[in-house]
Amino acid sequence: MIRTVAETGSTNDDLAALAREGAAEGIWLRAERQTGGKGRQGRTWLSPPGNLYASTIVRLRPGDPPAPTLALVTAVALHEVLAPFAPDATIKWPNDLLIRGAKVAGILLERVDDAVIAGFGVNIAHHPEGLPRPATSLSALAGTAPAPAALLENLARNFSRWLVRWRQEDLARVRAAWLTAAHALGTVLSTPEGEGLFDGLDESGALRLRLADGSIRLVHAGDVFPG
Template sequence: MLGEAARAAGYRLIVRDEVGSTMEEARRALDQGEPGDLWIVARSQNAGRGRHGRQWGSPPGNLYASLLLVAPCEPALAPQLGFVAGLALHDAAASVVGISSPSLALKWPNDLLFEKAKTAGLLLEGESRAGRLSVIIGFGVNIASCPDDTPYPATFLKQQQPRASVETMLAALSTAWVARFAAWSQPGGFGPTRAAWLERAAFLGDTITIRLSEGPVSGRFTGLDPGGRLELETEAGRRLIDAGDLYFGGPR
């Protein structure tokens, strides 16, 4: 069930036993004229995916959810919703598990880490139809299990808090989203959102490697610019990066 604040704000919920992916279910709902502010949750997925179309295992016991928003903002501002969603994810996990920063941290651009192990991720997709922007935010949270064949450490919430559940995480996440989205929607709201995200950022000030389409680039992660791009101090000077895969440490 959604949190009380989410229900009061008009958000609705659809729960499915099994779907290909909640992202595709949200897109199908949009095709059918869905007006938005809709959470779609599945107990399992058989075609879950992450960034760049990567397949994502989705066994029962974890949270698989997508939030469909219709006309939430101007198209140019849509990428900022990834930071809003990340903060909501961090808030919710901290509430459910009782652990916060620095043990719980946000890895640019879209992961939640506990002690540097991936615990959750999100995926942001947008499209314009008839001049109106729609955004789908997909959340995947490891609650009862995590993949064991990943190239990076992973963990799940029940290892830290045995009482963690899909239900408690969904209620906390939907509640946190309402608060974070409302704060961001205020004039100048991305400034405080950006500051709050940086307070929870993993590897800030450390040497990192970003894998880009043209190849990897390494440098010191110094912050986010006012538009949300990652700031990287490299040997060749400062670079601003819109998107990429972040790895901790030097070149690889």
Template sequence: MSDARDVRARILEALSLAEHPLSGSELGRRLMLSRTAIWKHVRALRREGFGIEAVPGRGYRLSDDVLTEAAIRAHLGVPRRIGRSIRVLAETGSTNTDVLAAATAGEDEGLALFARRQTAGRGRLGRRWHTLPKALAFSVLLRPPMHPAEASRLALLAAVAVHEALAAWAPGLGIKWPNDLLAGGRKLAGILTEMRAEPERVQAVAIGIGINLAPPPDGWPDDLRWPATDLETACGRPLPQAQVA
């Protein structure tokens, strides 16, 4: 395995699913790498900000919540359409941009693409969407058989779906037309739909969703365009990223 990012993604996946620490030898056996190579990849992951601790005499384990494809699938069950293909990127500019590029390349409907770090997220009218370390950022690919003039309804449908998914954790959650979800009058999640279309037919739609999972270390700033909140504040406890996804 020559792709370092693929190796590191598989290390994170193995650690996220393990019920006990995994030794360097065990990780090396699974990935067909030496213990030294595993140690170097773990060190690189730590530099990227992942909490991986070494338990003396036992091995490595995650000390914080890490989003992986396997962890998402463990909560998802058998997907009917959305989630038939799941990808988790360590970092990207915009998941919507990536999904539309995948659509152009022939990707089937149902792709769900997540990013642990999104550097150029955006909202309506091109406004910047600030993706915090403790936030869920993802996009899904749809290919609806509809006229482009009808595509605006997808934003509301997405908002209703996100509301249904989060309502149990965020009492009083409401939808602010056309693309925000508010808890206690504060923005908890945002949705952006973008499409590729011909004059009479939609080719592909990317539905981007950003959900604040936890507050920033110094709390939410007062100078935001719209006051913000997060799921942890709304429900009083932290929630695993994969469970929310």
């Protein structure tokens, strides 16, 4: 079920409140505009009309893979939906989407009791300027772009399919799809602890960073950028 509102503070916050009240998995909320959109680590996510701002609820079940691996599921599902409009889009760990090094979409996962709220933001018609890291939009690259409502319909269907695979096939298929869509092995990545080379993901979905001395550092959280 997809519900659309003209304006709200944050679709993630709205669905978090519904999750606490017992709302079922599969509900989607889209806002044409957000006044309090947010990214990871409390960053503000600018939300002018014309872009996609939507969130959904995933109810964790016994036997599910670890909840943090939903970051890979969300990234793979969104990457597939954007591929017709941005065939050169890549995934940056864990679930940002870049086009030629510029961010076009971000995903925020927030835990609420036995639920995870997955929030998707896609720059369709607009993108912010003057940020420390470059951003772009689908319309800036292609001149034309999908309507937010149509993009969400495709995303909701695709995310549902990948959620089933995540549950039924463990993490292996999701991890393989993520690696196919991500930056190449050997890409220089910058982390708060220093630089290294992208060496894939471990079985839990953590980033493998090969350091200059040949050792491997596992990165479970934090900002990572192509060097």
